[in-house]
Amino acid sequence: MARRTLILLAIALPLAALDLAHKALATTAEWAYHPRGAAWILMSACVFAGCVALARVPSTLVAVNAGLLAAGAAGNGIAAVAWERGIPNPLVLDLDRSAIAFNVADVFTLAGIVALMVTLSAVTIRNRAQLLPPRAFARMLIDLRKTSIRGSGRSSRQDP
Numbered sequence: 001m002a003r004r005t006l007i008l009l010a011i012a013l014p015l016a017a018l019d020l021a022h023k024a025l026a027t028t029a030e031w032a033y034h035p036r037g038a039a040w041i042l043m044s045a046c047v048f049a050g051c052v053a054l055a056r057v058p059s060t061l062v063a064v065n066a067g068l069l070a071a072g073a074a075g076n077g078i079a080a081v082a083w084e085r086g087i088p089n090p091l092v093l094d095l096d097r098s099a100i101a102f103n104v105a106d107v108f109t110l111a112g113i114v115a116l117m118v119t120l121s122a123v124t125i126r127n128r129a130q131l132l133p134p135r136a137f138a139r140m141l142i143d144l145r146k147t148s149i150r151g152s153g154r155s156s157r158q159d160p
Contacts, residue, residue: 004063005055011067012051012074019075019104023083026090032101035086036076044077054116059123062116069112075105 051070055063079087089101124131132140 001056004057004060005052007060008052008055008063008067008070011064012048012070015068015071015108016074016078016105019071019108020078020082022104023075023079023088023090026088028088028090029092029101032089032092033083033086034089034101036080041077041080044073044080047073048077051112057120057123059119061119062123065112065115065119067112068108069116072105072107072109072112075108076103079103079105 048070051066051073054066057063076087087103089103089106091102091104093100093102131137
């Protein structure tokens with residue numbers, strides 16, 4: 001697991017630094033700054049932490065793709081703190097009647113999400129013999145619920 005965590009960080013940190021350097025050096029139109037609040041910054045930190053937790057999955061490819069998503073979360077999270085006006089979005093896709101402003105971290109985030117969906121699905125399918133059968137999983141959830149209700153001192157009966 002430590003090796004996969006190092007791989008994840010070796011991908012995430014340089015890519016986040018690349019994104020921040022691009023944001024600092026590129027010209028951003030005044031309208032292309034997107035202000036974010038504390039909750040959004042906390043969410044970015046949670047996404048980064050969730051990506052690091054994915055290093056527990058026994059797959060190097062999952063760690064690589066989680067590093068890509070973590071880079072996007074870190075780049076935008078740090079930018080939300082570092083830039084007073086908001087997150088700079090120097091890349092602009094000019095359409096006929098509208099424009100889409102984004103940054104390198106957004107690209108990392110979207111690519112990481114897609115890549116993680118594919119690799120996590122592949123790992124799950126490859127290791128499906130280790131999964132609980134659906135009925136056993138449902139029984140486990142029911143037993144957990146019963147245990148938590150008994151432990152809380154509440155009755156499982158619902159009053160009308």
